Amino acid sequence: xxxxxxxxxxxxxxxxxxxxxxxxxxxxxxxxxxxxxxxxxxxxxxxxxxxxxxxxxxxxxxxxxxxxxxxxxxxxxxxxxxxxxxxxxxxxxxxxxxxxxxxxxxxxxxxxxxxxxxxxxxxxxxxxxxxxxxxxxxxxxxxxxxxxxxxxxxxxxxxxxxxxxxxxxxxxxxxxxxxxxxxxxxxxxxxxxxxxxxxxxxxxxxxxxxxxxxxxxxxxxxxxxxxxxxxxxxxxxxxxxxxxxxxxxxxxxxxxxxxxxxxxxxxxxxxxxxxxxxxxxxxxxxxxxxxxxxxxxxxxxxxxxxxxxxxxxxxxxxxxxxxxxxx
Ligand SMILES: Cc1cc2nc3c(=O)[nH]c(=O)nc-3n(C[C@H](O)[C@H](O)[C@H](O)COP(=O)(O)O)c2cc1C
Numbered sequence: 001x002x003x004x005x006x007x008x009x010x011x012x013x014x015x016x017x018x019x020x021x022x023x024x025x026x027x028x029x030x031x032x033x034x035x036x037x038x039x040x041x042x043x044x045x046x047x048x049x050x051x052x053x054x055x056x057x058x059x060x061x062x063x064x065x066x067x068x069x070x071x072x073x074x075x076x077x078x079x080x081x082x083x084x085x086x087x088x089x090x091x092x093x094x095x096x097x098x099x100x101x102x103x104x105x106x107x108x109x110x111x112x113x114x115x116x117x118x119x120x121x122x123x124x125x126x127x128x129x130x131x132x133x134x135x136x137x138x139x140x141x142x143x144x145x146x147x148x149x150x151x152x153x154x155x156x157x158x159x160x161x162x163x164x165x166x167x168x169x170x171x172x173x174x175x176x177x178x179x180x181x182x183x184x185x186x187x188x189x190x191x192x193x194x195x196x197x198x199x200x201x202x203x204x205x206x207x208x209x210x211x212x213x214x215x216x217x218x219x220x221x222x223x224x225x226x227x228x229x230x231x232x233x234x235x236x237x238x239x240x241x242x243x244x245x246x247x248x249x250x251x252x253x254x255x256x257x258x259x260x261x262x263x264x265x266x267x268x269x270x271x272x273x274x275x276x277x278x279x280x281x282x283x284x285x286x287x288x289x290x291x292x293x294x295x296x297x298x299x300x301x302x303x304x305x306x307x308x309x310x311x312x313x314x315x316x317x318x319x320x321x322x323x324x325x326x327x
Contacts, residue, residue, distance in 0.1 A: 006230070008030055008033060008063075008229065009231070010233035013035045018059065018274060020240075021062065022270065027241055027243040031062070032059060033062070033063045034064045036052075037067070038066075040073055045086070050087065050088050053086075055091045062093070062096055063144065064097075066078065066081070067114050068114055069112055071124075071128045074100065075131035078143075082094075082095060082136070082138075083139075096141070097143065098142075099174070100144070100146070100170075101146060105148070105183050116147070122157075122164055125145075129145055132169070134169070143171060144172035144174065148175070149178060150180070151180045152179050152181035158177075159199045162200055163202075166205040173208065174210050175210060178211055188212040189211070190211065191225060193225040197227055197228075198226060209223070213233075238291050240263075261319065261322055263291070264318055281309060295325060305317055
């Protein structure tokens with residue numbers, strides 16, 4: 001029996017590129033979110049930033065995530081993304097939505113008053129959301145906001161913050177159930193979603209639960225707390241099959257080793273096609289490692305991958321993983 005859990009791939013800078021989004025789309029993610037895009041850099045015409053917004057064939061609906069601290073600049077970047085009016089724009093399908101990042105804990109971002117720093121400045125966060133929502137409304141595209149529980153344990157404001165962002169125009173909220181202070185540890189607190197989901201229900205705005213979802217049982221805990229959807233980040237990096245399992249738990253069978261290696265090989269090939277051989281191979285080393293983690297001889301294989309520079313050799317090494325498991 002298929003489940004009706006709505007699942008998405010969480011935005012991850014350096015990871016949720018088109019090649020990985022396509023893999024998760026194939027596995028059944030209902031939608032996928034881009035890496036975060038600097039509103040400032042995009043409006044200044046930075047080409048590398050614009051490349052992050054490319055949408056390739058075969059992707060589930062793609063939500064483009066932006067960050068910034070200036071409501072006008074954020075709104076302008078939303079317009080640029082939604083009109084596709086920038087050099088290098090390439091959309092196989094129009095963006096399905098815009099998400100504003102109000103959760104990034106990285107100092108380089110928060111020191112500019114962006115990402116999770118916006119949780120310390122609700123009036124500005126409200127202005128940014130309202131300006132972005134207005135820009136989105138012109139194109140009939142929904143706006144969402146992703147944030148954390150609060151800045152630190154003394155300022156857990158998720159329910160109020162989500163409510164304010166929804167009132168300002170966000171039609172979906174994603175809550176990463178940690179504070180900024182917690183970064184990515186200790187474990188996430190799904191129970192913290194209960195109050196936020198309840199507040200959002202008053203406005204008919206769905207809550208997406210996020211944080212440490214590694215199994216279908218983890219997803220169900222978020223749903224039990226009142227979330228309408230779940231968003232998976234790190235667990236998908238080596239196990240995109242999780243989306244398939246969440247969609248159809250009863251008929252799910254874990255992938256065989258050959259299937260894992262075939263998928264990684266296809267993924268690496270796409271990374272190389274999209275980023276060129278030098279960058280593609282450099283990035284593939286770490287990306288492939290997530291998939292082979294825990295396999296017999298994986299340290300040796302990782303070491304060989306780290307020293308290889310061409311796609312053909314990379315694929316041969318990956319292929320040898322299968323043999324390695326048979327000895
Ligand atoms: C390497 C990395 C990059 C991330 N980049 C972003 C980002 O660009 N935008 C964002 O909103 N969250 C970002 N996040 C946070 C994730 O979307 C997610 O909220 C967090 O990892 C918790 O979910 P998980 O336990 O399923 O990974 C990032 C997380 C990681 C580990």
